[in-house]
Amino acid sequence: MEQRSTGDVGHPLERLYAVAWVPMVRLATLLLGDQSRAEDIVQDAMIALHGRWDALEDPASATAYLRRSVVNGVRSAQRHHVVADRHARAEATDPTRARTTPGADQPALARARHDDLVAALDGLPERQREVLVLRYWADLSEAEIADSLGISAGSVKTHAHRGLAALAARREELS
Amino acid sequence: MSQFRDSHDNSEPTRQPGDPDVTDLEAELRAALRERADQIHPDDRWTEIEMSTTPSGSSRRWPTVLLAAAAVLAVALGAWVLRPTPRAVAPADPTPPATATSSSPPPSASSSAAPSQSPSASPSATDVEPVDPFGGTVPVYYISPEALGHPESGLGLRRAWVPAVTAEDPRSRAMAAIGLALDRSTARDGGIKPWLGVGVTDAKVADDGIDVVLDPAPTARVTPEVGSLAVQQLVWTAQAAVGRGNVPVRLTVSGATSVFGVDISQPFTRPARDQQHTILTDLWITEPSSPTSSEGGGGVATRGQTLTVKGEASVFEANVQWELVRSDGTVAENGFTTATIGAPSRGTYEFTVTIPQEGDDYVLRVFSSSMQDGQGELASDTFSFHVL
Numbered sequence: 001m002e003q004r005s006t007g008d009v010g011h012p013l014e015r016l017y018a019v020a021w022v023p024m025v026r027l028a029t030l031l032l033g034d035q036s037r038a039e040d041i042v043q044d045a046m047i048a049l050h051g052r053w054d055a056l057e058d059p060a061s062a063t064a065y066l067r068r069s070v071v072n073g074v075r076s077a078q079r080h081h082v083v084a085d086r087h088a089r090a091e092a093t094d095p096t097r098a099r100t101t102p103g104a105d106q107p108a109l110a111r112a113r114h115d116d117l118v119a120a121l122d123g124l125p126e127r128q129r130e131v132l133v134l135r136y137w138a139d140l141s142e143a144e145i146a147d148s149l150g151i152s153a154g155s156v157k158t159h160a161h162r163g164l165a166a167l168a169a170r171r172e173e174l175s
Numbered sequence: 176m177s178q179f180r181d182s183h184d185n186s187e188p189t190r191q192p193g194d195p196d197v198t199d200l201e202a203e204l205r206a207a208l209r210e211r212a213d214q215i216h217p218d219d220r221w222t223e224i225e226m227s228t229t230p231s232g233s234s235r236r237w238p239t240v241l242l243a244a245a246a247v248l249a250v251a252l253g254a255w256v257l258r259p260t261p262r263a264v265a266p267a268d269p270t271p272p273a274t275a276t277s278s279s280p281p282p283s284a285s286s287s288a289a290p291s292q293s294p295s296a297s298p299s300a301t302d303v304e305p306v307d308p309f310g311g312t313v314p315v316y317y318i319s320p321e322a323l324g325h326p327e328s329g330l331g332l333r334r335a336w337v338p339a340v341t342a343e344d345p346r347s348r349a350m351a352a353i354g355l356a357l358d359r360s361t362a363r364d365g366g367i368k369p370w371l372g373v374g375v376t377d378a379k380v381a382d383d384g385i386d387v388v389l390d391p392a393p394t395a396r397v398t399p400e401v402g403s404l405a406v407q408q409l410v411w412t413a414q415a416a417v418g419r420g421n422v423p424v425r426l427t428v429s430g431a432t433s434v435f436g437v438d439i440s441q442p443f444t445r446p447a448r449d450q451q452h453t454i455l456t457d458l459w460i461t462e463p464s465s466p467t468s469s470e471g472g473g474g475v476a477t478r479g480q481t482l483t484v485k486g487e488a489s490v491f492e493a494n495v496q497w498e499l500v501r502s503d504g505t506v507a508e509n510g511f512t513t514a515t516i517g518a519p520s521r522g523t524y525e526f527t528v529t530i531p532q533e534g535d536d537y538v539l540r541v542f543s544s545s546m547q548d549g550q551g552e553l554a555s556d557t558f559s560f561h562v563l
Contacts, residue, residue, distance in 0.1 A: 013228065017221055022516070025217035030208065035215055043220050050228040114207035121204070136201065137208035168200055 013050050016062055021046075023138070024070050030133050031074045033122065041073035042066075067138075067148050071130065078126065120170040121163075128163030131156055216520045218448050304334075304415050312336040313352035314415035316408045318369070318401065321456050322542070322552040330400060331456035332408055333556075334415070336464065345380040345417045352416035353378065353387060356408055369397045369405040369435065373428075378413070384423040384442055385413045392429045402435025407454050410443045421445050452489040452519045457554035458541055459487045464558070474560045480530045482539075488524050490543040490554060493517035495524045502536040536561055 021042065028038035049066055056062060121129055127149070134145045146153045304314065315337045322328035341351035357370040370393055377388040387409060397405065410424045423442035428434050446454065462485040463474050476482060488495050493516060498509035508528060515522035528539065539558045545551035 013224075014221070017224065021220070022217055026212040026215045029215045030212060035217070039217055039220060042217075043224055046224050047227045050224075110206075111210075113203065114210050117204060117207045118211050121207075132204065133208065136204045137212055164200060164204075167204065171200065 012062070013046065013053065016049075016066065017046060020063055020066060024066060027067070027133065027138055028070050028074050030137060031071070031130060032077060037077060038074075041077060042070055045069035045073055064144070064147055068150070071148050075126070116174055117167065117171070120167050123170075124163050124166055127151075127155075128159045128166065131159040132163045132167075135160060216449060216516055218520075219515075219522075304418070311338055311340075313339045313341065313348055313355065314412065315352055315355045316411040316415070317356060318404050318408060319456055321458075321554045323555050323557060325552055328553060330404060332404060332411060332454055333456050333459065334411075345419075346378050348416040349378040349380060349385060349387070349413050350375050352412050353409055356412040357389075369393060369395045369401055370409075371395055380417050382419075382422075384425060385417055386425045386427065387413055389426065389428045392431045393434055395435075397435055399436060402437055404454070405435055406437045406439070406443065407445075411445060411454075414445065449520045451521050455487075455489070455521070456556075457489045457518070458495070458543060458556045460484060460539070460541055460556045460558050461486050463539075463560070474558070476530045476537075476560050476562050478530055478532045478562055482528050482530060483525065484528060484539065484541070484558075485523065485525045486541060486556065487521055488514040488541075488543070489518045489521040490514065491518055493522060493524075494543065495526075495541055496544060497526065497528070497539065497541045499528055499531075500538045500540055501534050507531050507534065507537065530562055534562060 024042045024045070025035070025038050028041050029035045032038050032041075045066055048069060049062065052065075053062075056065065121132060124132070130149055131145055134140045134148055140148065142153050142156050145156045149156070151159075313336070315335050316332045317335060318330055319333045320326045320328050321331055337352075337355050339351045339355065341347045353375045357373050357375060358368070373389050373391060373393050375387065376390045377386075379386040393405075406426065409426065413424045414420070414422060421444050423444050425442040426434070426439045428439065432438065432440055445451065463482065484497070486495075493514040494511060495514055496509070496511045499507045501507050508531070510526065510528075512524050512526040514524040524541075530537070537560060539560070540555060541557075542555035543553045545553055
């Protein structure tokens, strides 16, 4: 729903922006915990993609290319310690976090459980977290996840299995 | 949650063997991530991306020849022809982003209409607006009810394009626009004139900001809400008239340190986009538009014409309703559309409407209704036109 109207867009990049900007920023924010930095990363990725647009073998591959760039950008930001403390910084800078007041109709218990689960997810090793976010939020196939992360399908299975096992253990502890 | 999948990849997501606990965990993880993601509302950065990918000087400015032709036709018809309003264009002297990865300034923490007073705020290309889409006009922000005709719906700023005879340099345009903003009031908008009796005596436009000198100090007694909006009214007008983005604006008012109770010792900037709902009215029609539309004037359309309507919205669930109203008050057509993002962020919307074969005068109305009873109107905007 939260997509730019595509009615009057011209360049393919603008069409891609219309459909991919919001989900890509959300993906990067889920992985990084810093919305402002996530927007920078996706913006850079789109600008880089524009420069290579003519070299794309298949325009339909633009989304996959962009996603790889975004994931790489996130990993690069993490490697360079741009985000020293993802949680603290996100809480301090992200206005959406400041008003994370879900609807009054949402049971508080489920909300707390979700918060615990996402916190546990944030504590997982990078690869496991990436695989789980790409799988359970972006709803990507195994092949797409492998392509996005530059790893084998077998590794995707392994990271997913370990990540879920860790979350299950964490949930067990909490209950 | 298939929003993110490549259109050419139809394979299913991976599945683990059906351990009930794992399945339950998977479902919960999906819900938790969706909940977290739904709370992330990215700012619009298309302008920044476009500026970084468009060769200098090739911005899609509306061709001058078309503007001239439209103006001639408008004069001939005694009204303004419905035609596209150009997209936001780069300013004549654009301030490029510091780097391609420059961060947006953090949004104001204010949850009220308090003006954003931040000398360190950097100009944002997101705030770049059309400079003069009609030729011979200046942008003027003015205070208006959220829902037209319903002062109880709250107040905010709207923008009008007002014809003005002025030189083209930024200082002249700023002075002309601010002068009009000080005196701006229309019957449609409830006649709110906090700056009554105040004039603009000077404006200095530099790369790092705009200085506006006013005299005398205002004497109107207004509520804090109106006072804050009155200050922002001049800030937004000055920035729009100059066309250099969100540059700081300093107000000097006869030696006063505050106006309407608002401290003016520091320059002002516009708040971040996701806070602009505290300043702007929630619904705007930006296309079609005309220099008289804010005063109930409008344009000319032809029978059977498909009219593209565009605007900005900060409404619940991004739900924008619209109706085409005949001169007798009956509704000829109606519908709804979805903005690019819901409140509190400010998105854009677009829809088309076909002009009926019968009838001579119509009002196009976009509005947002209360979710509680579907009756109360929270925000609206209108555009009137005559059918040939």
